[in-house]
Amino acid sequence: MSANTSKKSALTWVVHLSVLALVLLWLFPTAGLFISSFRTADQIVGSGWWASLTASEQTIQLRTGGRDAAVQEGDLYVVEGNLLTDEDGPGAGLTMSAFGVSSRALGAHQIGETAEFSDGEETLQLNADGSYRYTSVEEPGRRGQRVFVNATTPPEFTTENYGTILFSGSGQDNMAKAFFNTLTVTIPATIIPIVIAAFAAYALAWMEFPGRALLIAIVVGLLVVPLQLALIPLLRLHLGIGIGKGYLGVWLAHTAFGLPLAIYLLRNYMVGLPRDIIENARVDGATDFQIFTKIILPLSFPALASFAIFQFLWTWNDLLVAKVFLIDATGSTTVMTNQIVELLGTRGGNWEILATAAFVSISVPLVVFFAMQRYLVRGLLAGSVK
Amino acid sequence: MNPALQGLITILVGVGGCVGYFYFSNRILDTVIFPARGDDAGRNINRANMVRPWLFLAPAIFALGLYLGYPVFETLRLSLTDRTQDGAFVGLANYGQMVAEPKFWEAMRNNILWLIVVPAAATAFGLLVAQLTDRISWGNVAKSLIFMPMAISFVGASVIFKLIYDARPAETAQIGVMNAVWMSFDGGAGSVLMLKILPTLILLTFAGIVGYVIYNFIKPMIEGSRNNTALMNVARIVVFAFGAWLIWKSLSSVVSVWSAAPVYGQPQQWLTLPFWNNFFLMVVLIWIQTGFAMVILSAAIRGIPEETIEAAVIDGANPFQIFFKIKVPQIMGTIVVVWTTITLVVLKVFDIVFAMTNGQWETQVLANYMYDKLFRANDWGVGSASAMVIMLLVSPILIWNVYNARKEMR
Numbered sequence: 165m166s167a168n169t170s171k172k173s174a175l176t177w178v179v180h181l182s183v184l185a186l187v188l189l190w191l192f193p194t195a196g197l198f199i200s201s202f203r204t205a206d207q208i209v210g211s212g213w214w215a216s217l218t219a220s221e222q223t224i225q226l227r228t229g230g231r232d233a234a235v236q237e238g239d240l241y242v243v244e245g246n247l248l249t250d251e252d253g254p255g256a257g258l259t260m261s262a263f264g265v266s267s268r269a270l271g272a273h274q275i276g277e278t279a280e281f282s283d284g285e286e287t288l289q290l291n292a293d294g295s296y297r298y299t300s301v302e303e304p305g306r307r308g309q310r311v312f313v314n315a316t317t318p319p320e321f322t323t324e325n326y327g328t329i330l331f332s333g334s335g336q337d338n339m340a341k342a343f344f345n346t347l348t349v350t351i352p353a354t355i356i357p358i359v360i361a362a363f364a365a366y367a368l369a370w371m372e373f374p375g376r377a378l379l380i381a382i383v384v385g386l387l388v389v390p391l392q393l394a395l396i397p398l399l400r401l402h403l404g405i406g407i408g409k410g411y412l413g414v415w416l417a418h419t420a421f422g423l424p425l426a427i428y429l430l431r432n433y434m435v436g437l438p439r440d441i442i443e444n445a446r447v448d449g450a451t452d453f454q455i456f457t458k459i460i461l462p463l464s465f466p467a468l469a470s471f472a473i474f475q476f477l478w479t480w481n482d483l484l485v486a487k488v489f490l491i492d493a494t495g496s497t498t499v500m501t502n503q504i505v506e507l508l509g510t511r512g513g514n515w516e517i518l519a520t521a522a523f524v525s526i527s528v529p530l531v532v533f534f535a536m537q538r539y540l541v542r543g544l545l546a547g548s549v550k
Numbered sequence: 551m552n553p554a555l556q557g558l559i560t561i562l563v564g565v566g567g568c569v570g571y572f573y574f575s576n577r578i579l580d581t582v583i584f585p586a587r588g589d590d591a592g593r594n595i596n597r598a599n600m601v602r603p604w605l606f607l608a609p610a611i612f613a614l615g616l617y618l619g620y621p622v623f624e625t626l627r628l629s630l631t632d633r634t635q636d637g638a639f640v641g642l643a644n645y646g647q648m649v650a651e652p653k654f655w656e657a658m659r660n661n662i663l664w665l666i667v668v669p670a671a672a673t674a675f676g677l678l679v680a681q682l683t684d685r686i687s688w689g690n691v692a693k694s695l696i697f698m699p700m701a702i703s704f705v706g707a708s709v710i711f712k713l714i715y716d717a718r719p720a721e722t723a724q725i726g727v728m729n730a731v732w733m734s735f736d737g738g739a740g741s742v743l744m745l746k747i748l749p750t751l752i753l754l755t756f757a758g759i760v761g762y763v764i765y766n767f768i769k770p771m772i773e774g775s776r777n778n779t780a781l782m783n784v785a786r787i788v789v790f791a792f793g794a795w796l797i798w799k800s801l802s803s804v805v806s807v808w809s810a811a812p813v814y815g816q817p818q819q820w821l822t823l824p825f826w827n828n829f830f831l832m833v834v835l836i837w838i839q840t841g842f843a844m845v846i847l848s849a850a851i852r853g854i855p856e857e858t859i860e861a862a863v864i865d866g867a868n869p870f871q872i873f874f875k876i877k878v879p880q881i882m883g884t885i886v887v888v889w890t891t892i893t894l895v896v897l898k899v900f901d902i903v904f905a906m907t908n909g910q911w912e913t914q915v916l917a918n919y920m921y922d923k924l925f926r927a928n929d930w931g932v933g934s935a936s937a938m939v940i941m942l943l944v945s946p947i948l949i950w951n952v953y954n955a956r957k958e959m960r
Contacts, residue, residue, distance in 0.1 A: 175869065176686075183682045183692050186675075190696045193710045193837065196727065200713065209718075212725050348556070356564040363572055364610035373603040377959060379611075384955040386618050388948045390898050392920055393937045394617060396930055397624035401616075415560060420617030423610055452602055453576045481703030483901045488925070501705040505905050508709065515713060515725070522709035526702050533701035537694060544842065545849050 200519040202321040230308040248294030264312045325520040353418035361426030369434035386424040414490040433467035470543025500525040629934035644931035657919040669892040676843025697841035704901035715820040757800040764793035850884035
């Protein structure tokens, strides 16, 4: 019996650990982007984002004072100062562990030692508080000597990138306009299909008429029709009737593409509502319109919420529909997904810009996701064709 | 006009228009066309009730017909005509031109790879997580975190994974995780373990699972069970051939894993490695879709009757037997639904490839190929033809769904 129990608890531990491992594996990619968006360009290029969480030992390059700071003492030129607190220094409080005077011999000297340069004419003494004494036989150069200091730097983050992306950036680096464009696309494209689909779903769920089963089958079929087929015919239609590329076109397209799922979800939900309520209302003389607005709509709130979340996430995250129906040659109506793809092309190496831009675009769906997850799950369970 | 204001007006006009339409059309129907008073009151009420469903349905039917029904036929027509000849009918010339292009076959090959790997991997991971989190106290938190990528756009996910695959020159620090890990391999024992033994184990496990599945599939044929129709036998032989091919592929991959001599200490441009880069792109979609599979399968596992599991425990089944022999068969229907739903997503995958490689380095897929033809080459004929190929690939699932929905409604 005891062997059995211990085996069982060992298995429980394995389960806990493997779930933990999977969760970390799934969070890891997003965490990388999130943390990178709070680092400066130099930090991102200097070390992997995973190194930024702990105090890390890094080699930083500093400079002594140049010719202007040099004082002649006998036949030596001497420069004195403080590497940490001088202009361009990283500030006091840095813990130095070692230093070097050549990029080929990093950390060759202890703090407090006097290092001799390879040409034999220069020396440098560096103390723990950052003060140094540099001597040279020849007159020093204008920019001073490079010193490589091994130092432990505490984790350091900045919100500067968000300032750039949301407010101060110029051209493609500024996402503010794209953010509002996305919002402008999303909200009508979420609300309008709900209204249309709710009425249709009510008719399909609670009204008797010939052809109802066929219509439901058609809706189920349209659920899987790839919207790729619709691109060229509808773009031609929009251009033909004068809508052109613009918000109206993208609202109409999103509305129609969202309708099959909306009707399907809402019908499935409405069919499950108790028959008695509706029949009692009919007996009391309520019209279908009244039944729909006074009884069905309030009761269907969970299904309406699920669909609204789906449609919101889908329209917010969409790239293809916006590219085809909305964004014209001027690019003034660009949405965030499109701007990020363009940034990937032009600023492929500037991770501080890319990561922040992507996170600005991701953050809104994430907030919606965590706030309304319950409805999302419910909608998923109802919406997958059984 | 300010787009925000325009948006607000659209919401008001759209919602107000819809509600107004429904309200007034009902009023007109009840008071003007078929008034419920006078001699014909009874007949008029009946007549009005016959018309009313169509009033409720009209906007939806109009939108669906115009935006989803009409394009199917229009695309079919466009794929049979040539835009440069003023829309003259050219028969199957566009299809012929498409089939002659190597890029199309590359897209087809990659799409098939995607169709095999992504639904299988996402469903398997989803099932694993659903089972593991079923009985633990913080299961809901874990599920919520694994579900999270569902909210992230394909474009956002592409940026996330581009950072992971990033490569820097060898002498500087690597900021992409993949290369940071790769650079830590030096050909020693750790490298052999991670790069030879681990992939071998994964491939052998995969081959074993495929073998087990096809064995179960053809078993009735060998044993000559009663419900052996010719059609089923053909299907079994097709599945067997496909499975055998998969096993052959994975075994030959084991050989190539051991014969490969990787150059250590060189950062890799992961997205430009032909063939393998497809898998690096698929990871993005698997990462997103696992949460979906997990949510659905988790609910299915919760729905399994407790008695069946208790009976198995009493009979002395171990946890693995309970999982594979009791739970999985009972949720097989849901697994199929999850699988087909992810298959649909895969068939339409566009954003990930568009944002990460744009089909370069042999990563083209059908949806991106179609976009290329339609909007870069402006070749509507071939573009529509490739859209029809996607439609053709989707249609078995379409028919299956409609068939099931009708069966359920009876």
